[in-house]
Amino acid sequence: MPVDLSALAQPADTRIVLVVMDGLGGYADASRGTELEEATTPNLDALAAEGAVGLVEPVGPGVTPGSGPGHLALFGYDPLEYELGRGALSAAGLEVELKPGDVAARGNLATLDAAGNVVDRRAGRIADDEAAEVVGALAAGVHLHGATVSFHPEAQHRVLVVLRGQGLDPRVSDTDPQSTGVPPCRAEALVPGSERTADLVNELSDQVRSLLAGRPKANALLLRGFDSHRELPSMQQRFGLTPAAVAVYPMYRGIARLVGMEVLPKAADLDGQLALLGEHWDRFDFFFLHHKPTDSAGEDGDFARKVAAIEALDAAVPALRALGPDVIVVSGDHATPTQMAAHSWHPVPALVWAERVGRDGVDRFGERWCAAGGLGLRPTRDLLPIALACAGRLRKYGA
């Protein structure tokens, strides 16, 4: 039974900045240290020296988190208690409003060969304008019985699909096989009662195949992460915070919106994100600053680029400190080791910098030093209560 922090929340004139380096974590091997250990990070090291460090697990030991649970944990939500499908995340990121009863899924435009096997799960990372034309054809041509369907293009091959109608149930299996050389999967009901939704999804997939037949690049749509609208309690309700998000990528803007953050305008880069922080500094007491390039480089397996992405964030720390935050938290939503070119289960380094956090004698930010830090090894969701405490925002528990 966790502590009900909403009962302990108290106001304070303090500001917390949560810096999320997406996919920050890595693992050391025989040849070298992690990306963070190998990066030159004088400013993050200074935060570590003046603060406390540790390692955090977003979901649980050995569990590789998706971006949704990884971020929910950073925002102080138990990701096992609050689930988010990729559909709901994409919808929030695109500012597509899901109504109760809607079922949303993340779609990939994909290339099948003549035998119907997946050749490219991303249709050659099709250009946005070409994808928009394909999605237009789908919007005009797909018609289901007893449900309406809408298609919302995201970047490149990514499409949000929303089904609306009576009695829909998101508990159906993905059609995306997550690999090539095999045909798309048929959607199947995962619980009694979701058969009709599975049928609609299969009908939708078949119509898309017919409509796009003969196109060399995008001739199929792979669906995954079926999800329905679910209300999350806001960070205001849970922690008494007035939070803002400074994120560039739609999905992170979306999840921030789902927990009640005001999402500030899109910035072009990290400098722009910091400028936004400064511009809106007085209106909020919690800022979520999302840094994507660490994860992108990790997903591409590019060690040097991930190191550079970490060093770029490090270079922004002085400007962040100049704003005068009371608490800075730096961590990641999950690990993305370049050796794996994918998300992983490895614990993620974390630091909390605040006047009262308690210095722990560690003066470098990196996995091996964090293992001996004062924050210990703990669930990611512990970071927010610690930040609230350091910001003077939690009352005493019990007499």
Next chain:
Amino acid sequence: MPVDLSALAQPADTRIVLVVMDGLGGYADASRGTELEEATTPNLDALAAEGAVGLVEPVGPGVTPGSGPGHLALFGYDPLEYELGRGALSAAGLEVELKPGDVAARGNLATLDAAGNVVDRRAGRIADDEAAEVVGALAAGVHLHGATVSFHPEAQHRVLVVLRGQGLDPRVSDTDPQSTGVPPCRAEALVPGSERTADLVNELSDQVRSLLAGRPKANALLLRGFDSHRELPSMQQRFGLTPAAVAVYPMYRGIARLVGMEVLPKAADLDGQLALLGEHWDRFDFFFLHHKPTDSAGEDGDFARKVAAIEALDAAVPALRALGPDVIVVSGDHATPTQMAAHSWHPVPALVWAERVGRDGVDRFGERWCAAGGLGLRPTRDLLPIALACAGRLRKYGA
């Protein structure tokens, strides 16, 4: 779901001593280490070198514990599962028996100004005999409709108030505003059904104001921590222990009694407490030794005095070891950093000394060294099972 230790408990001819340095934890800042880190503690360091160390959180990350939950956690009780109000704690400490249905609260004699605002929440820390006279006036003069009220003076401004009658409900809000320059609060019902109790509390407060009107020092009574009688399972039931407490201050004697400890006579000081331990060594297998001066100094913001209080305890360790305990646990119920002069959320250093605990290579007792210790960072309530195991008092779980 925690392990049911009562099913694993087995007898052994071993003795455990739990040394609680109240408010032990602190935090290091730019100018120096924590009180424990800066203290000279050769005997505690020897225990650390021969044992294992770690950091413990009494209630949860970021949560500042009151004394009740902090001690329950040290006694192996989940403080979120077992709640104690200050009223129940005070009653137990004063040996005032609460009956089922009674509502107890902790009262402070306080000074209000002519406008009715709180000037001093402790009535100038009024002397005991003066307070006794005031409490006598209240006992003679306050009369409620449908409930009886009794007043029990504690030290200085502290008064235990017990309401007895039909249909009382402790779920009413405090009248103590916890700050000065504002009037006392009106008690409010926190749940449907406790309105009548709130009305009685407000009537009581009004009568006290009338009775004490014109007194320069104590002219009001601020109430907090309303609580009713709740049975806790004893340490005998939960762990098969026969426990004794050697504590000087009433509240700690009270909470020890609530978990089934036999409370040994009051000693004047630490030497006296150790003498009591020796005197009763053969009758018990678990001893709770409570050391208050660390917290008192912390609450007063007196770094040097807190260091001295730690060093005083350190000096008593050889006498403790001479008794021949099998297991020594040293920790605190919460942190009381002198920089804050208040309880805080910071993790508390802990050590377990026993032949079989497993040496971890750490040879100093203090927050930064404990962060790298073999006990790790864990909830405070984990210490008791570890102590039981080291004492040979827990059977194997499962086949």
